[in-house]
Amino acid sequence: MTRMTPSEAFVETLAANGVTDTFGIMGSAFMDAMDIFAPAGIRLIPVVHEQGAAHMADGYARVSGRHGVVIGQNGPGISNCVTAIAAAFWAHSPVVIVTPQTGSGSIGLGGFQEANQLPMFEEFTKYQGEVNNENRMAELTMRCFDRAMSEMGPTQLNIPRDRFYGDIDVNIPTPMRVDRGAGGEDSLNQAADLLAEAEFPVMISGGGVVMGDAMAECVELAERLGCPVVNSYLHNDSFPASHPQWCGPLGYQGSKAAMKLISQADVVLALGTRLGPFGTLPQHGLEYWPEDAKIIQVDADHKMLGLVKPISVGIAGDAGAAAQALTARLADRELACDATKEARAQRTADEKAAWEAELDEWIHEKDDFSLEAIEEAKDIPGDWLHPRQVLRELEKAMPPRVMVSTDIGNINSVANSYLRFEEPRSFFAAMSWGNCGYALPTIIGAKCAAPDRPAVSYAGDGAWAMSMVEVMTAVRHNIPVTAVVFHNRQWGAEKKNQVDFYGRRFVAGELDGNENYADIAIAMGAKGVRVDKIDNVGAALTDAIDAQMNRGETTVIEIMCTQELGDPFRRDALTKPVRHLDKYKDFV
Secondary structure, three states: OEEEOHHHHHHHHHHHOOOOEEEEOOOHHHHHHHOOOHHHOOEEEEOOOHHHHHHHHHHHHHHHOOOEEEEOOOOHHHHOOHHHHHHHHHOOOOEEEEEEEOOOOOOOOOOOOOOOHHHHHHHHOOEEEEOOOHHHHHHHHHHHHHHHHHOOOOEEEEEEHHHHOOOEEEOOOOOOOOOOOOOOHHHHHHHHHHHHHOOOEEEEEOHHHHHOOOHHHHHHHHHHHOOOEEEOOOOOOOOOOOOOOEEEEOOOOOOHHHHHHHOOOOEEEEEOOOOOHHHOOOEOOEOOOOOOOEEEEEEOOHHHOOOOOOOOEEEEOOHHHHHHHHHHHHOOOOOHHHHHHHHHHHHHHHHHHHHHHHHHHOOOOOOOOOHHHHHHHHOOOOOOEOHHHHHHHHHHHOOOOOEEEEOOOHHHHHHHHOOOOOOOOOEEEOHHHOOOOOHHHHHHHHHHHOOOOOEEEEEEHHHHHHHHHHHHHHHHOOOOOEEEEEEOOEOHHHHHHHHHHOOOOOOOOEOOOOOOHHHHHHHOOOEEEEEOOHHHHHHHHHHHHHHHHHHOOOEEEEEEEOOOOOOOOOHHHOOOOOOOOHHHOOOO
């Protein structure tokens, strides 16, 4: 036991967990602990808004595989983090949010910045610890860090501000990490038998492959099976895109090749994925999920097994360990799919080639939308850039080892078809939470964790306006990133619904001011580039990456896009309107 203050116990426990970076805004509620961050080797990176801080902690955790830590002032500083912690929850990120609270002696009196902070995060945390006795500071702090890793998600450490003070006797606990293992012997044997009998197996490589650093094991198993491999939704970094068996992502704006191939499967191996409902919706007019196929699902959380899709075998285990165990079981067995391996490889190559050719030519949408009338009314140049052309050029210019974050929105969703990666921990999206303002702060956090890797964010102009102030954080604290802004002057995803369901009656969807986001970036201390010619898109990204990696400069690339819209974001969520009152009868 060592004599120390609770603030010292808190900071020493952070240090024991290898914490070197935290994100937030300074506040009196935790200033005694913050005062000794520096001698403990901990940097507090101050942000412009606390939501950005929590997104940065998320990006940091997703790249590093270690904890991301966010802290702020009690009350409004903490409530500002709720949206970003929800995004981290759905990304399974080990983010620890430290929530200093009103002093314990005045709780319930309605004091300054008082709030009941535990219920705010109850739905979006795996564990909540509250230091109601300063002697438990180290114990509860360590438990939050341990549970964030073992439960694969955010945890909350709530500390009344007076609990940082005093003198206590403390042992700093040792971090505990759980070895997950491959799963049960019976379920692994059953899965191996199904795979051995499969004539057209298909693998879904999911987020568990990324989080478990299991790409090598995934590739080895896929090569033994000779099967097409598709990415689960928004996990495009779960299998190397250069591999001949890679077919692209399922889900919204995913790969037609992936969808056509999985539709032929007799056995699907879902490796490290919960098979979320949004990642298996019909797309491109294809009802691709193979209803008659046998499904083998591997997930570290047993509660996910069979939750969304009926399965034949469920394996509660680590994706990498399970893949390794299955490979060992299949190594010396004769597989039914061995005889058709070459034909399956050719079919895979043909579907991929057809999809790539379609992407090359896909520069006009097929919806009923009068671009000419809109452009004439707004005096928009007719030669501005089609979003798909832009995304293809950006794809071609992406540097090796790039990390990309995408915001929510029409163009960013279409980017799902064009983002390809060679290594895990490269692609970050808000997952099922789908909040705007995600991409820029998340990529800043990712860059902080991996300064040797190029970092790029994608956002539409609507989402960009929600978080663009964090450009100042990147500039102030020398965390250089490249931000691409698709400037099409509209909330495109919802506007598409007004096209398809509401007779092109556009309400509240227009963002048609005269904003120049390149100039705004310059005013914040970054470089700003406006691009309105297709031949300049790739060069702009290449120059920005050079400035980021070689001169430590942040660049905002503003790309002037046409207002063409992609597939509706939620075709399943709307129906044609019905009106009963006479004054609304024409609004159908």
